[in-house]
Amino acid sequence: MAEDHIDYSAPIGDTATTTTCYMCACRCGIKVHLKDGVIRYIEGNRDHPVNRGVLCGKGSAGIMTQYSPAKLRKPLKRVGERGAGEFVEIEWEEAMQIAISLLAEIRRTDPKKLAFYTGRDQSQALTGYFAQMFGTMNFAAHGGFCSVNMAAAGLYSLGGAFWEFGEPDWEQAKLFLLFGVAEDHDSNPIKLGLAKLKERGAKIVSINPVRTGYSAIADEHVPITPGTDGLFVMALIHCLLEAGKIDADFLIRYTNAHYLVVEAPGAADHGLFARDAEGKPLAFDRKAEALADATAPGIAPALLGEYELPDGRRARPAFALLAERYLDPEYAPEAVAERCGLQPETIRRLAAEIAEIAFNQPVVLDQPWIDTAGRRHETMIGRPVAMHGMRGISAHSNGFHTCRAIHVLQMLIGAVDTPGSWRYKSPYPKPILPGPPPAGRRHLPDGSLPGGLLGFPRGPEDLLVDEDGEALRLDRAFSWEAPLGIHGMMHMAIAEAYKADRYEIDTLFLYMANMAWNSAMNPGETNRMLTEKRENGEYRIRNVIYADAYYSETVAYADLVLPDTTYLERYDCISLLDRPIGSAHGPADAIRHPVIKPDRDVRPFQDVLIELAGQLKLPNFVDGGGRPLYKDYPDYIMRHERRPGVGPLAGWRGEDGEAAGKGAPNPDQISRYIENGGFWRMHLPREQLYFKHANKAYLEGAVSMGFIESSDQIVLSLYSEPMQKFRLAAEGHGGVVPPERLRARILSGFDPLPIWYQPLEQGQVDRQRFPLFAITQRPMAMYHSWGGQNEWLRQINSENRLYVHRGTAAALGVADEDWVWVESRNGRLKCQIRLMDGVNPNTVWTWNAIGKRSGAWALAPDAPESKRGFLLNHLISEYLPGERHSNSDPVTGQAAWFDLNVSISRAGAGEAETAPHFETLPLPPNFPKAPTSIQFGASPLRKPVPETAS
Amino acid sequence: MKPASSVLLLTTLTGAGYGLLVWLGILDLAGAVPHAPAFGIVAILIGLAFAGGGLIASMAHLGRPERAWRAFSQWRSSWLSREGVASTLSFPPALGFAALWFFEGATAPATRILAALSLVMALVTVGCTAMIYASLIPIRQWHNRHTLPDYLIFSLFSGAVLLTAIMGVWQGHVILPGSIAAASGLAAIAAKSAYWRFIDRQKPLATLASATSVRQFGAVRPLDQPHFSENYILREMGFTIARKHAEKLRRIALAAGFIAPTILALVATLGLAAWLSGPLAALLALAGLFIERWLFFAEATHVSAIYYGRPV
Amino acid sequence: MTSLPQREPGAKKLGLVIDLDTCVGCHACAVNCKEWNTGGHYAPLPDHNPYQDQPDGVWFNRIHSYETEERTVNFPRSCLHCETPQCVTVCPTGASYKRAEDGIVLVNTDLCIGCKLCSWACPYGAREFDEDNGVMKKCTLCIDRIYNESLPEAEREPACVATCPSRARHFGDLADPESKVSKLVAERGGADLMPELGYGPVNKYLPPRKRKIAAPPLQSACGEAKPGMNRLLALVDKVLSR
Numbered sequence A: 001m002a003e004d005h006i007d008y009s010a011p012i013g014d015t016a017t018t019t020t021c022y023m024c025a026c027r028c029g030i031k032v033h034l035k036d037g038v039i040r041y042i043e044g045n046r047d048h049p050v051n052r053g054v055l056c057g058k059g060s061a062g063i064m065t066q067y068s069p070a071k072l073r074k075p076l077k078r079v080g081e082r083g084a085g086e087f088v089e090i091e092w093e094e095a096m097q098i099a100i101s102l103l104a105e106i107r108r109t110d111p112k113k114l115a116f117y118t119g120r121d122q123s124q125a126l127t128g129y130f131a132q133m134f135g136t137m138n139f140a141a142h143g144g145f146c147s148v149n150m151a152a153a154g155l156y157s158l159g160g161a162f163w164e165f166g167e168p169d170w171e172q173a174k175l176f177l178l179f180g181v182a183e184d185h186d187s188n189p190i191k192l193g194l195a196k197l198k199e200r201g202a203k204i205v206s207i208n209p210v211r212t213g214y215s216a217i218a219d220e221h222v223p224i225t226p227g228t229d230g231l232f233v234m235a236l237i238h239c240l241l242e243a244g245k246i247d248a249d250f251l252i253r254y255t256n257a258h259y260l261v262v263e264a265p266g267a268a269d270h271g272l273f274a275r276d277a278e279g280k281p282l283a284f285d286r287k288a289e290a291l292a293d294a295t296a297p298g299i300a301p302a303l304l305g306e307y308e309l310p311d312g313r314r315a316r317p318a319f320a321l322l323a324e325r326y327l328d329p330e331y332a333p334e335a336v337a338e339r340c341g342l343q344p345e346t347i348r349r350l351a352a353e354i355a356e357i358a359f360n361q362p363v364v365l366d367q368p369w370i371d372t373a374g375r376r377h378e379t380m381i382g383r384p385v386a387m388h389g390m391r392g393i394s395a396h397s398n399g400f401h402t403c404r405a406i407h408v409l410q411m412l413i414g415a416v417d418t419p420g421s422w423r424y425k426s427p428y429p430k431p432i433l434p435g436p437p438p439a440g441r442r443h444l445p446d447g448s449l450p451g452g453l454l455g456f457p458r459g460p461e462d463l464l465v466d467e468d469g470e471a472l473r474l475d476r477a478f479s480w481e482a483p484l485g486i487h488g489m490m491h492m493a494i495a496e497a498y499k500a501d502r503y504e505i506d507t508l509f510l511y512m513a514n515m516a517w518n519s520a521m522n523p524g525e526t527n528r529m530l531t532e533k534r535e536n537g538e539y540r541i542r543n544v545i546y547a548d549a550y551y552s553e554t555v556a557y558a559d560l561v562l563p564d565t566t567y568l569e570r571y572d573c574i575s576l577l578d579r580p581i582g583s584a585h586g587p588a589d590a591i592r593h594p595v596i597k598p599d600r601d602v603r604p605f606q607d608v609l610i611e612l613a614g615q616l617k618l619p620n621f622v623d624g625g626g627r628p629l630y631k632d633y634p635d636y637i638m639r640h641e642r643r644p645g646v647g648p649l650a651g652w653r654g655e656d657g658e659a660a661g662k663g664a665p666n667p668d669q670i671s672r673y674i675e676n677g678g679f680w681r682m683h684l685p686r687e688q689l690y691f692k693h694a695n696k697a698y699l700e701g702a703v704s705m706g707f708i709e710s711s712d713q714i715v716l717s718l719y720s721e722p723m724q725k726f727r728l729a730a731e732g733h734g735g736v737v738p739p740e741r742l743r744a745r746i747l748s749g750f751d752p753l754p755i756w757y758q759p760l761e762q763g764q765v766d767r768q769r770f771p772l773f774a775i776t777q778r779p780m781a782m783y784h785s786w787g788g789q790n791e792w793l794r795q796i797n798s799e800n801r802l803y804v805h806r807g808t809a810a811a812l813g814v815a816d817e818d819w820v821w822v823e824s825r826n827g828r829l830k831c832q833i834r835l836m837d838g839v840n841p842n843t844v845w846t847w848n849a850i851g852k853r854s855g856a857w858a859l860a861p862d863a864p865e866s867k868r869g870f871l872l873n874h875l876i877s878e879y880l881p882g883e884r885h886s887n888s889d890p891v892t893g894q895a896a897w898f899d900l901n902v903s904i905s906r907a908g909a910g911e912a913e914t915a916p917h918f919e920t921l922p923l924p925p926n927f928p929k930a931p932t933s934i935q936f937g938a939s940p941l942r943k944p945v946p947e948t949a950s
Numbered sequence B: 001m002k003p004a005s006s007v008l009l010l011t012t013l014t015g016a017g018y019g020l021l022v023w024l025g026i027l028d029l030a031g032a033v034p035h036a037p038a039f040g041i042v043a044i045l046i047g048l049a050f051a052g053g054g055l056i057a058s059m060a061h062l063g064r065p066e067r068a069w070r071a072f073s074q075w076r077s078s079w080l081s082r083e084g085v086a087s088t089l090s091f092p093p094a095l096g097f098a099a100l101w102f103f104e105g106a107t108a109p110a111t112r113i114l115a116a117l118s119l120v121m122a123l124v125t126v127g128c129t130a131m132i133y134a135s136l137i138p139i140r141q142w143h144n145r146h147t148l149p150d151y152l153i154f155s156l157f158s159g160a161v162l163l164t165a166i167m168g169v170w171q172g173h174v175i176l177p178g179s180i181a182a183a184s185g186l187a188a189i190a191a192k193s194a195y196w197r198f199i200d201r202q203k204p205l206a207t208l209a210s211a212t213s214v215r216q217f218g219a220v221r222p223l224d225q226p227h228f229s230e231n232y233i234l235r236e237m238g239f240t241i242a243r244k245h246a247e248k249l250r251r252i253a254l255a256a257g258f259i260a261p262t263i264l265a266l267v268a269t270l271g272l273a274a275w276l277s278g279p280l281a282a283l284l285a286l287a288g289l290f291i292e293r294w295l296f297f298a299e300a301t302h303v304s305a306i307y308y309g310r311p312v
Numbered sequence C: 001m002t003s004l005p006q007r008e009p010g011a012k013k014l015g016l017v018i019d020l021d022t023c024v025g026c027h028a029c030a031v032n033c034k035e036w037n038t039g040g041h042y043a044p045l046p047d048h049n050p051y052q053d054q055p056d057g058v059w060f061n062r063i064h065s066y067e068t069e070e071r072t073v074n075f076p077r078s079c080l081h082c083e084t085p086q087c088v089t090v091c092p093t094g095a096s097y098k099r100a101e102d103g104i105v106l107v108n109t110d111l112c113i114g115c116k117l118c119s120w121a122c123p124y125g126a127r128e129f130d131e132d133n134g135v136m137k138k139c140t141l142c143i144d145r146i147y148n149e150s151l152p153e154a155e156r157e158p159a160c161v162a163t164c165p166s167r168a169r170h171f172g173d174l175a176d177p178e179s180k181v182s183k184l185v186a187e188r189g190g191a192d193l194m195p196e197l198g199y200g201p202v203n204k205y206l207p208p209r210k211r212k213i214a215a216p217p218l219q220s221a222c223g224e225a226k227p228g229m230n231r232l233l234a235l236v237d238k239v240l241s242r
């Protein structure tokens, strides 16, 4: 009978190019194989530090995003009403003219009237710099609605953060606590890490209302009630203190636990550290029985007790205040368990397991190292209890303090950057605070702002507020509404631009953020704000410019659309100046470079931005003669210097390309990256791998690399002095004080030690009426809204359900696959439910960003994404009930996506279609007709999705 | 299992056609057929037409009909292949039987030899068809001791009714075929009822615990399926039919397809308008068997559907 | 030849071992499988309604999830390359066959008439029908990777194994007791799916686990007003120096 014809050794393709994936923000290395000019296969780059060869579902589906029929094709000018999606194609020349004339006028008159908000992009080192040079403080990237709570709590406590700047020690940890993570930015690294933990038999505990994904494989799942992690962690701290299971040596060596805190209620320095003449913090030295420089090595500082200061006032070690607070019975497991939806025994057992692993099963590495005091340590002793947390913690209005509480727990057991614990990702740690305060108050003569726009306030004096204490920034970040809004508050930009109650915004310039849809709280309202006109017939938000690569919901709300290239068609730079891809093993950065030529009239947005900057003659984008400095983005990447010797890329610097970190620009830098697989990495020597915050060799190396300015020890903030400064201002001390309406909330919210309070919305809605908590999770095989155009990924997530606990559903009289109305104080939506057991009974949840607007993303108008898919966002509001306050964390301005409270009831027999349902968007001109069947890879003609104009 | 009309046609028509050939063979050996030379040709050709028609209908079910010939190759292992071979081999003797009957007469020794061959091949072919289903392990409603005998019985029954119809039209009096039809009708009723009782009592082939090998943490419940849309496996093997609906169809099949033809056959034997009652019985029997065959698929569950939380 | 091959004793039994203890249900293996195979030996793996209602396509690997009392279990499902698979013996054309040399079960799509009987004979729903080309397709165990001399040694493994971010998929020779996969199966109690049906699946599934830490309960200071405080004092009483 006929032989089967198998080509065992067919080469994958004609060419293989290594670059960086961008099907999500994880930045894995990929190898892209082309055959006959068409992508044959995308695989993980086995040499890449981030993903070591593995590739997630999204990354594996890159082909279908590259050949998506939803790709924008040419610049678009709005002709119909805003939001109607009626456009004409225009040439780039005209598009640039429109943009330049708008921006030039704004810069001439009042630069802050440009609001520049960028989302998922990874070029914030460029976009932020553009805004700074343009002279508008109204810039932010997606961080504000993402996870600024994690970033701020981390940077103000550890000089690193769960968010992007740290990772668990996967190789050594024996107990791993995962707080509120479904996927995270480190999609592949976390999965690789979990595999390592499993292989070594470490125990994984997932604290999460829902038992899916990572929580599914956890050895123990703790189905906590949303918003109560702070209580849970403080109860763990209570148990550990009660049993004296803390690492006192670690505390006095590496934290400010022993710093004396002034106890003088009413005084301007109450709650601040007692300092000597040189401003050095004081401790009580038990050997000398006297006050001493708290930072001096060799002293034997007291952690408890009360001491007299030279001026006769009393002071207590920060630790004593902490111990007093958390030993209080109100933090006992028995007192908090019910509120957390847990059993007290569970909390006590977990505390015991933490103590067991930390203190009875330490990891000891035979690795000498030298600390910042010059002392040599023969070994590295680690507390192998690692922790990680993300948006389950951060997306609540009490997230900053909850995250701080976790960091305090880490410090108490000595589990920060030690073998087996959580570790800094190089180039972190950075000093606390990592950088200068936010710029914005004053302009330089050249019209630019003197510093970074998203800085680090040390206290009230650094806020961006006017004489009345009201916000200067459009989004109110760095005002008394969000003093530590270090990522800005992107979720407020449109709402505030619409309100325009302080000043009007002329042009809203958006880049890579679907802000009229899934990154909007309350998309229906957002669409109204974007389309509402004034009496004079002008739109309230006068101009909207948007740079997207695909036909997203937001495109329809732009007046001018600048079509971007795809991630396989352009240069990108994953820079240490932005969110680096370094690991605990050493710093790393990477690039993307074109693998295929665009078949459309599109341009890389960074090129466009650099050209705009040149034409606008922005400082540092033009030379003395006003001639553009940079030809395009790659040119900028290689030649731009932020500080002397420090540029976007750290690898192969210097004329000879031998310098790392710091060095003169190198004209072949990019080709060196390409030769090396698209990335650069540096391996830290073994003695620098742990205790980085006090590791002499590491810190000195970091200085020479230009990561940090000084090699002084980075003292971890168990007690956060800046927080107390804001509180003092609320008591009326100092020149910059909060407006009356905000004093109470600053007083209660700015505790220098972690506190727990009920998520704000919960305190303000009728919980009888809205008894359920509603949250979302990231689907592992879908990236926000933009994965929805991908025909492979959408087969996996073409619709979404609201998951309800089986018991809860029974009580409510609703059954599996029933259609229900879900109601919140902000509105209601209709969707289908799915029953499950592995979820906190008071919690309902769904996958994020599956619902699409009919017609968007070039999907058929009746696509399930718009018929049976839905966004929970319709139930969320940017503002708290009846208040001017944003629905955010009062410390950082982090969007409180997960504070939502809802009720559900069975929907009467009606259309089996999700509501709200917006009218179908038309396709832009000359869009391809989407095929109804695809035989991708059909040999011998490997054809991409046909792109015949309709 | 999804009832694909092509397959339903195949099995009902070929069943009836071969059943007819079987009876013609038997009766010829028993010397109990009308001696008219033309009768043999007509009756046998009708039988072959049914069989051939069914086989052609079954080709519609193939993804690559032009390659159908390849199906002869695997007779060593595959019942489908055997069915193909057998059905093809069944034509020469049947045609020879018809020819000799015409030229040599129904009772000629040569005619009888071919009659025997043709009846054997007919039985073998129906047996192969039955075994295609009876051999499929993942489908409990097929993989059991009922399937083979049932197929044979239904084939003989429909064949007998067909013969009654033909003879009714041909010569009016149908005592012998009529009573055979009635008798096999009773057998068919018994067989089908026994089958239904049997599958109603059967246990599922597997549990989610054995299907997933997850046994240690208690009962296994489906949560999410790989994709939202129905896929090939679900369309082909996830077919489900409401209990009530099935009950109704069972009654219709039994009444129209089995009981009515049996009674009509008896009526015919009494010589009451056999030219009418015979064909009527045949029509009803075929219609009823079509429904029976539809149920045979619709009520059959495929164990792979268990992964999707569907009944198996 | 659809009669099952006479296999030499100890002949290779290539297959997958899937770890249900670490599978997070991310679908990476499924999508990467699709990506590799749509341009591979069985190219293409067609999709219907890619941008419309009811999107559906040919996938050789599909990820389910199930709940038990104590754990949610993600469950990847693909061909198990059974030792005595009826999907082979029912095939009338010889298109469906099991290889003597390594036990891989394949379809010769040049012979296949698309009668679908093999999919009826597979209890695991592992066969995928290509409606556009009228032939049956299925997991090839990446036959065009595992022996591929144009790939570096290390990359000669199935696409789904190479890509799995939680390293829940392992590939190897289950006939060799010394192989990594055989050892895993032995240590972890790797199990067959629906063994009662007698197909002898080669692929094995490693059971989920729940690790515990034996820790003595922390003695909580009972009685006193401010418990613990005393123990804290005791603790920090030994003079610690910075």
Ligand SMILES: Nc1nc2c(c(=O)[nH]1)N[C@H]1C(S)=C(S)[C@@H](COP(=O)(O)OP(=O)(O)OC[C@H]3O[C@@H](n4cnc5c(=O)[nH]c(N)nc54)[C@H](O)[C@@H]3O)O[C@H]1N2
Pocket (backbone or CB within 6 Å): A024, A025, A058, A146, A147, A179, A180, A181, A182, A183, A184, A185, A186, A187, A207, A208, A209, A210, A224, A225, A226, A227, A228, A229, A389, A390, A391, A392, A393, A396, A775, A776, A777, A778, A779, A780, A781, A782, A783, A784, A845, A898
């Ligand atoms: N595949 C994929 N990966 C992504 C993304 C994507 O869209 N798709 N998006 C990227 C982006 S922008 C971000 S910000 C990250 C976010 O990554 P994650 O931090 O994983 O964010 P979410 O998916 O929102 O997961 C929040 C988790 O917290 C849980 N949770 C909710 N409330 C609470 C609570 O009060 N306490 C606890 N303990 N848990 C809670 C939810 O059940 C959920 O599991 O993912 C990034 N990675």
Ligand SMILES: Nc1nc2c(c(=O)[nH]1)N[C@H]1C(S)=C(S)[C@@H](COP(=O)(O)OP(=O)(O)OC[C@H]3O[C@@H](n4cnc5c(=O)[nH]c(N)nc54)[C@H](O)[C@@H]3O)O[C@H]1N2
Pocket (backbone or CB within 6 Å): A119, A120, A142, A145, A146, A147, A511, A512, A513, A514, A515, A518, A519, A520, A547, A548, A549, A550, A551, A552, A553, A554, A564, A565, A566, A567, A605, A776, A777, A783, A784, A785, A786, A848, A849, A872, A873, A897
């Ligand atoms: N209910 C709820 N809402 C949420 C969240 C939640 O957990 N629950 N999470 C929030 C969080 S953390 C985040 S980060 C946001 C994310 O929400 P968004 O920032 O809106 O992220 P995407 O939906 O990915 O939209 C990114 C936009 O960038 C476009 N794009 C993709 N690739 C390119 C490119 O190469 N160039 C250009 N120019 N554009 C491109 C896409 O087409 C899309 O329009 O969602 C927030 N919204």
Ligand code: SF4
Pocket (backbone or CB within 6 Å): A021, A022, A023, A024, A025, A026, A027, A028, A051, A054, A055, A056, A057, A058, A059, A060, A187, A188
């Ligand atoms: S996690 Fe997946 S999508 Fe994100 S970068 Fe890595 S491979 Fe690409």
Ligand code: SF4
Pocket (backbone or CB within 6 Å): C022, C023, C024, C025, C026, C027, C028, C029, C030, C063, C074, C076, C163, C164, C165, C166, C167, C168, C169
């Ligand atoms: S890739 Fe690995 S973890 Fe993801 S679904 Fe497949 S087997 Fe499970």
Ligand code: SF4
Pocket (backbone or CB within 6 Å): C078, C079, C080, C081, C082, C085, C086, C087, C088, C105, C121, C122, C123, C124, C125, C126, C127, C138, C199
């Ligand atoms: S799993 Fe199904 S298709 Fe694969 S060998 Fe076994 S029976 Fe055949």
Ligand code: SF4
Pocket (backbone or CB within 6 Å): C090, C091, C092, C093, C094, C095, C096, C107, C111, C112, C113, C114, C115, C116, C117, C118, C119, C135, C136
């Ligand atoms: S569909 Fe193809 S492979 Fe399957 S049994 Fe029929 S001929 Fe054989």
Ligand code: SF4
Pocket (backbone or CB within 6 Å): C032, C033, C034, C036, C037, C060, C061, C078, C138, C139, C140, C141, C142, C158, C159, C160, C161
């Ligand atoms: S072995 Fe290859 S064909 Fe089979 S499931 Fe894995 S990737 Fe797909």
Ligand SMILES: [Mo]
Pocket (backbone or CB within 6 Å): A142, A145, A146, A147
């Ligand atoms: Mo985010």
